[in-house]
Amino acid sequence: MPAELEQTVGLAGDTTLLDGYAPLPRTYDELFRSDGSSREEVADLVAELDQLGRLEFMTRQRLAEGALFRGGVTFSVYSDAKGQEKIFPFDLIPRVIPGKDWVNIERGLIQRVTALNMFLTDLYDGQRILKEGRIPESMVFGTAGYLKELHGIRPREGVFVNIAGIDLIRGADGEFLVLEDNLRTPSGVSYVLENRGVMKRVFPGVFRRSRVRTVESYPARLGDALMSVSPRDPGESRVVVLTPGSYNSAYFEHSFLARQMGCDLVQGSDLFVHNERVYVKTTAGPQQVDVIYRRIDDDFLDPKVFREDSALGVPGLIGAYAAGNVTLANAPGNGVADNKAVYPFVPDMIRFYLDEEPILGQVQTHICMRPDECQYVLENLGSLVVKAVDGCGGYGMLFGPRATRSEIDEFATKIRETPEGYIAQPVVELSTCPTWAEGEAAPRRVDLRPFVLTGKTSWVLPGGLTRVALKAGSYVVNSSQGGGSKDTWVLEAPES
Amino acid sequence: MISRVAGNCFWLNRYMERVGGMARLLRVNRAFVPGVDLPHLHRWHPLVVVAGEEERYRRHFGEDENGETVQEYLTWDRRNTTSVVESVRWARENSRTAREIVSSEMWETVNSLWHWLQGGPGRRLYRSDRDHFYQHIREMCELFHGQADETMLNGEPLAFMRLGRYLERAGQTARLMDVHFHTFPDEGEIDDPIRLAQWSALLACCSATEPFQKRSFGTPTAREVVSFLLFEQDLPRSVSHCLRAARHSLVHVRGYGSNRIGMVSTALLEALLSHVALREGHPIVGNELHGELTYLVDSVTDLCTSIEQEFFHSTELQTQILAEQSIAAAQQ
Numbered sequence: 001m002p003a004e005l006e007q008t009v010g011l012a013g014d015t016t017l018l019d020g021y022a023p024l025p026r027t028y029d030e031l032f033r034s035d036g037s038s039r040e041e042v043a044d045l046v047a048e049l050d051q052l053g054r055l056e057f058m059t060r061q062r063l064a065e066g067a068l069f070r071g072g073v074t075f076s077v078y079s080d081a082k083g084q085e086k087i088f089p090f091d092l093i094p095r096v097i098p099g100k101d102w103v104n105i106e107r108g109l110i111q112r113v114t115a116l117n118m119f120l121t122d123l124y125d126g127q128r129i130l131k132e133g134r135i136p137e138s139m140v141f142g143t144a145g146y147l148k149e150l151h152g153i154r155p156r157e158g159v160f161v162n163i164a165g166i167d168l169i170r171g172a173d174g175e176f177l178v179l180e181d182n183l184r185t186p187s188g189v190s191y192v193l194e195n196r197g198v199m200k201r202v203f204p205g206v207f208r209r210s211r212v213r214t215v216e217s218y219p220a221r222l223g224d225a226l227m228s229v230s231p232r233d234p235g236e237s238r239v240v241v242l243t244p245g246s247y248n249s250a251y252f253e254h255s256f257l258a259r260q261m262g263c264d265l266v267q268g269s270d271l272f273v274h275n276e277r278v279y280v281k282t283t284a285g286p287q288q289v290d291v292i293y294r295r296i297d298d299d300f301l302d303p304k305v306f307r308e309d310s311a312l313g314v315p316g317l318i319g320a321y322a323a324g325n326v327t328l329a330n331a332p333g334n335g336v337a338d339n340k341a342v343y344p345f346v347p348d349m350i351r352f353y354l355d356e357e358p359i360l361g362q363v364q365t366h367i368c369m370r371p372d373e374c375q376y377v378l379e380n381l382g383s384l385v386v387k388a389v390d391g392c393g394g395y396g397m398l399f400g401p402r403a404t405r406s407e408i409d410e411f412a413t414k415i416r417e418t419p420e421g422y423i424a425q426p427v428v429e430l431s432t433c434p435t436w437a438e439g440e441a442a443p444r445r446v447d448l449r450p451f452v453l454t455g456k457t458s459w460v461l462p463g464g465l466t467r468v469a470l471k472a473g474s475y476v477v478n479s480s481q482g483g484g485s486k487d488t489w490v491l492e493a494p495e496s
Numbered sequence: 497m498i499s500r501v502a503g504n505c506f507w508l509n510r511y512m513e514r515v516g517g518m519a520r521l522l523r524v525n526r527a528f529v530p531g532v533d534l535p536h537l538h539r540w541h542p543l544v545v546v547a548g549e550e551e552r553y554r555r556h557f558g559e560d561e562n563g564e565t566v567q568e569y570l571t572w573d574r575r576n577t578t579s580v581v582e583s584v585r586w587a588r589e590n591s592r593t594a595r596e597i598v599s600s601e602m603w604e605t606v607n608s609l610w611h612w613l614q615g616g617p618g619r620r621l622y623r624s625d626r627d628h629f630y631q632h633i634r635e636m637c638e639l640f641h642g643q644a645d646e647t648m649l650n651g652e653p654l655a656f657m658r659l660g661r662y663l664e665r666a667g668q669t670a671r672l673m674d675v676h677f678h679t680f681p682d683e684g685e686i687d688d689p690i691r692l693a694q695w696s697a698l699l700a701c702c703s704a705t706e707p708f709q710k711r712s713f714g715t716p717t718a719r720e721v722v723s724f725l726l727f728e729q730d731l732p733r734s735v736s737h738c739l740r741a742a743r744h745s746l747v748h749v750r751g752y753g754s755n756r757i758g759m760v761s762t763a764l765l766e767a768l769l770s771h772v773a774l775r776e777g778h779p780i781v782g783n784e785l786h787g788e789l790t791y792l793v794d795s796v797t798d799l800c801t802s803i804e805q806e807f808f809h810s811t812e813l814q815t816q817i818l819a820e821q822s823i824a825a826a827q828q
Contacts, residue, residue, distance in 0.1 A: 246593040259596040270500050272811055274818045281499040283652065283807050284753030286814040 016050045017057050017093075017441055021434055024443050028174045028431040030095050041098035041491070048206045049093065054439070060202040061092050061436060067198050088191055089484030094199065095433045095446055095466040099493030102213075102462065105168070105176055108360030109450060110458045111350060113164050116183060116337050117454065118353040120160035124151055124333060134352050135345045138369065142420050143342070144390055145335030147298065149305055153322050155331040156229040157456060162329035163222070163293075164452040165189075165464075168360070170431035177428065178362040179447065181346070183338040184330060185295050188465040188485075189218060189451050190253035193260075195487045211492045213462035219260035221453055221461075222293075228455030229327045230290040237290040239263045240280060242271070244296045244312045254295050268296070273316030276323040291327045298332045340389045340423050341367070363428055368419040377424040378415060381408045384424040386415070399475065401427060430475055433486065435468055445469045447477050448488065463488035497597075497652050497752075503808030504594035505653045506660035509644065511587035512606070513664040516637030518547070518580050520701045521672060522567060523630035528697040529563065532690050534679070540566040542678035546671040547578045571622070580633060584610050599647040602640060609636045652752045659745040659803070663796055666738035670792040672701050673725055677786040686718045686781050695721040702733040719779050727776045735792060736776070739769050749807075756817055757810065761802045768795045 022036060023029035031046055032038055038046040052060075068090060097105075122128050123140065130137050140146060165186025167179045196215050200207050223239065230237035243254035245267050258265035270280055271289065279286035294301065300310040302318040320326045336342065344365040347358045366373040366384070377384060381400050388396035398411040415422050432443035450464035466486040467477035477483040521543060529539045540563045544553045547570060556575065557565055571580045588610045591598045612618045612632075621629040641661060648654040676694055684691070695718055699705045702725060711728070712720050728734045743765055750758045772792075780788050806813060 246589070255596050264498050264501075265596060266498060267500065270498050272814065274815055275822070279814065279818065281810055281814050282753070283497050283499055283502045283656075283749065283757065285757060285817050 015054050017052050017054055018046065018050045018434055021441050022443070024432055026172055027429045027443070028170055028172055029443060030097075030170075030431055030433040030446065032434070041100075042096045045096060045206065045210050045489075048209065057092070057436070064090060064092055064198045064202050067201065068194065089470060090191075090195055090198070091435045091444075091468055091470075091484055091486045092199070092202065093434050093436060093441060094487045094489045095448070095468075096489045096491065097463070099213075099491045101176075102490045103493060104359065105450065106460045106462075108176075108358070109164075109166055109452050109460050111354065111356065111359050112166060112178065112181070112346065113161055113452045113454060113458055115346065115350040115353050116164070116181065117159060117161050119349045120331070120334060120337050121154065121158045122353075123336060124153065124160075129349070129352055132352075134348050135342070138420070139341050139345065139367075140336060142369070143336065143339050145333075145337070145339045145342075147333040147336075149318070150322075150333045155321075156231060156324075156327050159229055159454050160331040160334055160337075161452075162225055162229065162331075162454055164454070165449045166452065168448045168450065169363075169428055170448075172429045174431070175361060176448075178346070178360050179428075180340075181338040181343065182449070183334040185297065186449070186451065187250045187253055187295075188449055188467075189461070190256040191485050192451075192461070192463065192465050192488070193218060193256075195485060199487045210489065212489045213492055215461055215463050218451070218453075218461050219257060221459055222257070223261045223263070225453040225455035225459070226291045226293055226327070226329055229329065231324055231327060232288075232290050238280070238287060239291040239293065240266045240271075240289055242266055242268065242292050242294040242296060244268075244300070248295075250295065257293070268300075268310075268312045268314050271314045271317070273314060273320050276316070276320045276325055278314065278317065278320050278326045289326060291329060293329050298335060301328075301332055340365075340387055341369075341420075344423070363425045366424045368415055368422040368424065371419075374415065374419045377422075378412055381412060381424075383427065385427055386411055386422055386424045389421050389423060399427075427475075430469075430477075433466070433468065435470070435486070437470070437472070442472065444472070445475055445477065446486065462490040497656075499808050499810055501594050501597055502652070502656045502749075503804070504590040505597060505656040506803070506808070508587050508590040508594070508598065508602075508606075509641075509657040509660040510664040511583045511590065512637050512640050513661050513668065514578065515580055515583045515587065515609075516634050516641075517665070517668040517672070518570060518578070518583070519630040519633040519637070520703075521546075521675075522570060523627055523634070524697050524701045526563075526567075526627065526630075527700070528694060532693055534690070537561055538679045539563060542675045543570060545678045546675050547576075549576055549578060552576065567626075581613050584613055594653075597653050599643065601643045601647045605636060605640045605643060609633070609640075652749060655745045655748040656807075659742055659749065662738040662742040662745065663800055663803075665733060666735050666742065667793055667796040669702060669725060669733050669735050669738065670789045670796070672698055673722065674786060674789045674793070677783075677789070691718060692716065698725070702731070704731055704733060707731055719781065722780060722785060723776075726780075727772070736772055739765065739772060743769060754817065757806050757813065758803075759806075761799060761806055764795070764799045764802055768792075768799065771795075 021032060023032050023034055031042055119129065129135055130140065161183045163186060165182040165188065167182065168176045169179045170176055192215055226239050227234045227237060239261070240263055241254055241258040243251060243265055245251070255265055264280065266280055272279055272281065278289045278292070280289050296312050299307045300312040302313050302315060303310045304315045305318040318332070321328050344367060347362065350356060350358045366377050368374040368377055377386065381398070384400045386398040386400070398407060400408070430445035430447060433446045434441040435444035437444065446466050446468045448464050448466050451461045453459045466488045467483045468486050469475060469477045469482070470484045471482055474482065525540065525543060539561070541561045544550055544566060552575065553569060557569070569576055569579065573579045574582060576582060584606070588606050591603050591606050595603060618629070621632065644654065644657050648657070676698065679694055680691055695716070696705065699708050699721060704725065708716070708721070708724055711724065724731065725734055727736045729737050729740065731737055746758065746762060746765060750762065775788070
């Protein structure tokens with residue numbers, strides 16, 4: 001054996017996985033304290049991972065990637081006919097959340113989603129919250145999210161948000177903060193389930209001993225939640241998943257969820273409306289559809305009401321929905337509650353509708369529409385994160401501390417021109433988690449998207465999608481911009 | 497099942513059958529051409545004609561009937577909707593769209609054939625050992641059809657797959673036989689040795705050489721070959737066998753559903769089957785054969801269109817059914 005090869009093998013064999021891991025200064029690390037020792041609640045688990053050693057870890061990482069690729073857990077980069085598919089980069093070191101922290105998150109999420117549902121019900125009906133002046137009307141109607149065509153329509157059980165993905169981050173003090181609400185068509189849950197499947201295969205021992213809460217019941221829970229808001233008797237109801245089609249980057253997830261729930265995956269052209277009822281075309285003739293878990297955007301749902309050029313939607317669908325003959329999950333019109341202009345008011349909503357204090361904090365937000373706050377933002381662009389109100393996926397945003405002079409000037413101009421289009425937030429030092437990078441475990445920033453299902457009651461998937469910025473120093477976790485994912489392990493709460 | 501998805505199953509198998517048929521035809525013609533003395537135009541041009549690509553080919557290549565050009569066009573050209581690479585691409589799209597229905601084994605076969613063609617290995621083999629290249633494609637298609645029968649639940653999706661496979665194959669066999677007419681457009685001695693050589697080549701295209709030898713003794717005649725390829729019920733690629741297998745699948749499919757859907761298609765298929773039965777035993781040669789084959793190809797096309805309308809794109813029919821149901825309900 002050549003000397004250098006022997007040495008490499010020797011090194012890898014001898015080095016524990018997390019040896020020499022150093023958390024970043026002034027940043028909360030999910031597994032380690034700032035002095036480099038592991039956090040008490042996760043100490044056993046960290047020790048187990050550590051003992052694997054780097055060589056063994058790399059072997060298992062290869063195993064995992066192979067399994068994901070073969071299983072077709074891919075998202076497509078479908079700009080050309082070559083049909084390239086990539087796996088969503090997956091890091092094997094889990095992000096671990098102790099049971100007692102999770103209890104609080106769970107309560108906070110349910111509280112938040114409940115208030116948001118009440119807000120939507122109110123907004124599309126009496127608009128009490130506006131009349132009482134708790135939220136300025138301009139913040140609501142100044143954005144694209146409110147759909148006036150839908151005013152007065154109340155979905156089944158008053159549930160607008162059947163499936164919510166609430167993005168959480170963790171600041172330097174370790175407190176979980178809400179960064180963003182996703183109340184339209186949040187995606188990512190299929191990766192949570194697939195990642196878990198892979199983790200159980202490659203780390204069976206560690207997994208078994210760690211008392212990790214299961215996520216596998218998600219599709220069944222989703223099915224229950226959808227069925228519980230069917231306009232017809234559940235025994236005779238038909239649920240379908242509506243996808244924009246196989247060229248959509250999330251098609252894998254749509255197909256996955258339909259398969260797991262045991263229902264049909266349909267496209268707009270598979271459905272038609274007759275006498276304000278929705279039917280799916282089958283080889284045995286038309287079958288009535290009661291609940292549509294739709295993964296296409298509001299604008300495209302019904303060419304008769306919204307975009308006329310939409311070939312993805314179903315003509316007459318909104319009419320059937322208004323007549324109460326079909327449930328759309330999520331309800332159309334939710335964009336008014338999850339945009340960045342309304343976000344700063346969610347704590348007030350919780351106080352207004354529930355008469356409770358918010359359990360989860362959120363990031364302090366400056367609203368550029370207000371002249372004094374706008375002035376502050378313009379004077380402090382170098383230290384703020386500026387976001388376009390209708391932007392998503394990390395686009396249309398300025399990260400002050402990393403921006404060049406000309407980028408800052410460009411944003412200053414934009415903000416002066418359309419102040420209502422922007423908000424600004426202080427930089428939050430996102431928490432880090434050990435992540436495999438270039439042959440060792442290094443701190444990389446993470447966020448968390450838990451999923452909340454609401455039918456007659458709400459349920460939170462224990463865990464969610466942990467996204468990780470794979471580039472050193474990066475704060476951007478989006479998959480479209482070099483992010484990856486991790487399995488999220490919520491530990492069972494200690495028996496008291 | 498969802499109408500569109502039934503269409504995906506049907507087309508997936510049609511495309512894979514088409515891929516296999518094209519690979520067979522190209523390979524057999526490569527073997528046939530060097531052994532016979534034919535005018536240049538009649539060597540490769542007939543393949544373009546039976547692929548239904550005469551007009552488009554002429555637009556791009558004019559009078560160039562060079563074997564290399566034709567093979568390149570029928571194998572690789574993205575502008576040719578029936579080329580091997582385009583058919584594989586569409587097979588893959590159909591199976592990707594219906595991933596929740598198509599078995600993983602079938603998906604992996606189509607997917608790996610696609611990647612093989614797209615990447616270097618396929619192109620390299622095409623250059624270095626063309627016969628082997630076509631052989632590999634053919635084998636992948638056979639693997640695919642075997643996997644359909646071995647790994648799918650014997651239910652409605654498989655029935656649509658088989659329906660697509662056999663209708664495509666019936667049309668293919670008829671088209672293949674028509675190659676003969678386009679190679680020898682003039683009237684002539686039907687059992688002339690060069691013509692017989694081509695009939696043997698066509699038998700090879702249909703994997704029918706050995707089966708034919710088992711049924712026919714001595715020097716074959718053109719009549720015998722024609723009759724074998726059209727009517728031999730025990731031959732998996734004969735027109736008669738394919739139509740019967742299609743009927744079996746169509747009956748199976750209709751067993752799942754409303755009696756209203758599939759009536760027209762069934763009637764068309766039955767008419768075609770009785771037409772073929774009436775011809776059995778009669779010698780069909782020369783121009784008459786060309787007319788007969790054209791009729792078969794057109795009828796199969798019409799049948800596929802009807803299946804398309806009744807089962808896969810049935811909005812009108814489905815609305816009509818609902819209207820009838822509500823009238824019936826009102827009368828009660």
